[in-house]
Amino acid sequence: MQGKVFVIGLGLIGGSIALAIKKEHPEATVIGFDARLEEMKMAKAMMVVDGYVENIKGGAAGADLIILATPVLVTEKLVRQLLQMELKENVIVTDTGSTKESIMAQAVQFKEKGIVFIGGHPMAGSHKSGVTAAKPTLFENAFYLLAPYDKRSKMKTEELERWLKGTRANFITVSPEEHDEMVAIISHFPHVVAASLVHLVKDADAEYPLLKRLAAGGFRDITRIASSSPQMWADISIGNRENLIALLDRWTENLQKVKRALEESKYDDLFRFYAEAKQYRDRLPISGSGAIPSFYDLFVDIPDIPGVVSEITNKLAEKGISITNIRILETREDVYGVLRISFRSEKDRDNALKLLKEETPHEVYIQ
Numbered sequence: 140m141q142g143k144v145f146v147i148g149l150g151l152i153g154g155s156i157a158l159a160i161k162k163e164h165p166e167a168t169v170i171g172f173d174a175r176l177e178e179m180k181m182a183k184a185m186m187v188v189d190g191y192v193e194n195i196k197g198g199a200a201g202a203d204l205i206i207l208a209t210p211v212l213v214t215e216k217l218v219r220q221l222l223q224m225e226l227k228e229n230v231i232v233t234d235t236g237s238t239k240e241s242i243m244a245q246a247v248q249f250k251e252k253g254i255v256f257i258g259g260h261p262m263a264g265s266h267k268s269g270v271t272a273a274k275p276t277l278f279e280n281a282f283y284l285l286a287p288y289d290k291r292s293k294m295k296t297e298e299l300e301r302w303l304k305g306t307r308a309n310f311i312t313v314s315p316e317e318h319d320e321m322v323a324i325i326s327h328f329p330h331v332v333a334a335s336l337v338h339l340v341k342d343a344d345a346e347y348p349l350l351k352r353l354a355a356g357g358f359r360d361i362t363r364i365a366s367s368s369p370q371m372w373a374d375i376s377i378g379n380r381e382n383l384i385a386l387l388d389r390w391t392e393n394l395q396k397v398k399r400a401l402e403e404s405k406y407d408d409l410f411r412f413y414a415e416a417k418q419y420r421d422r423l424p425i426s427g428s429g430a431i432p433s434f435y436d437l438f439v440d441i442p443d444i445p446g447v448v449s450e451i452t453n454k455l456a457e458k459g460i461s462i463t464n465i466r467i468l469e470t471r472e473d474v475y476g477v478l479r480i481s482f483r484s485e486k487d488r489d490n491a492l493k494l495l496k497e498e499t500p501h502e503v504y505i506q
């Protein structure tokens with residue numbers, strides 16, 4: 140598709156969408172703006188955008204597609220600014236915010252100006268921020284929720300999907316209300332819980348110096364999302380605060396039941412609590428298309444011998460098995476460390492497991 144695309148907010152999400160658009164539509168011009176000059180320079184140097192502008196007005200003028208990829212409270216503010224600007228008649232304005240109701244409440248004013256706004260939320264990401272973490276494949280197979288607000292914006296949804304085709308995401312239309320209720324449950328509230336679990340450990344840190352080292356494995360897995368951007372999550376929490384407050388009440392009730400079962404030593408109640416959760420969790424789809432992408436991790440106990448890590452990565456490279464992340468977790472006294480290797484798919488992880496078991500002397504396992 141030809142035309143001018145203007146991306147505001149050149150971080151992880153704005154950068155990844157810009158890359159996906161450039162890949163699919165090389166004939167389009169992608170211009171960026173970010174509040175941070177370094178981010179714009181980096182985006183240009185990484186060829187995430189063709190160029191950048193010094194203010195929003197300059198980029199918005201003449202744009203065929205405007206994408207707001209800033210923290211949600213900033214997005215609300217920028218929508219108000221865009222409402223004051225002269226935009227092309229046929230422009231599509233969209234956003235990538237993790238909340239939709241409060242943004243759409245502002246954006247609905249575009250209707251009076253005859254401008255189409257389609258709320259958007261690519262349901263994949265990372266705890267990493269910034270353009271250096273951007274990649275065109277970030278949204279592959281993920282859901283991309285779209286919230287058009289009227290008949291005209293519904294009609295333009297197809298055009299927006301064509302612009303975003305390079306994301307290889309699965310587009311689904313939802314209302315802003317159902318959007319915010321659903322993502323509160325599966326994404327926003329888990330972030331509150333993850334951060335609060337980390338606070339529990341942090342508060343006990345001084346008393347138990349060993350705690351940090353023991354807090355590996357499962358604890359690291361379920362608190363991974365607590366390493367996300369504080370500004371992004373404070374914005375989301377305010378943006379979706381009513382749903383979060385309601386969930387906090389339900390969660391508290393839930394925990395009260397656990398507390399009663401513990402106080403009364405009700406083994407069967409506790410068993411049921413875990414069994415029902417396991418049964419539901421085991422039936423969740425395992426593809427990487429949920430809000431929180433699946434990670435296919437493999438663990439290798441590695442001794443303190445130079446070259447072990449490269450021995451392992453070379454073996455994987457020889458067989459063409461690509462890895463998405465690698466990290467040494469120092470968790471146990473009896474081994475130098477545990478190598479955690481992440482793969483894009485279950486198949487890659489299983490092939491790597493077989494290969495490393497057959498061709499290295501190390502203990503290789505899936506947790």
Ligand SMILES: NC(=O)C1=CN([C@@H]2O[C@H](COP(=O)(O)OP(=O)(O)OC[C@H]3O[C@@H](n4cnc5c(N)ncnc54)[C@H](O)[C@@H]3O)[C@@H](O)[C@H]2O)C=CC1
Binds near residue numbers: 173178368
């Ligand atoms: N990180 C994730 O996993 C996901 C994030 N989102 C949403 O996408 C949006 C962007 O998130 P990320 O890219 O992860 O954040 P990020 O922190 O990587 O990027 C945000 C960018 O916005 C810029 N910015 C802040 N205020 C600005 C302003 N007034 N004008 C212009 N630029 C400004 C920042 O400098 C930064 O470069 C947020 O609304 C977030 O809720 C949606 C899906 C996944």
Ligand SMILES: O=C(O)C(=O)Cc1ccc(O)cc1
Binds near residue numbers: 236263264265266
């Ligand atoms: O990486 C994770 O686990 C995430 O939580 C990613 C994420 C963050 C925000 C969204 O609105 C959607 C997905």
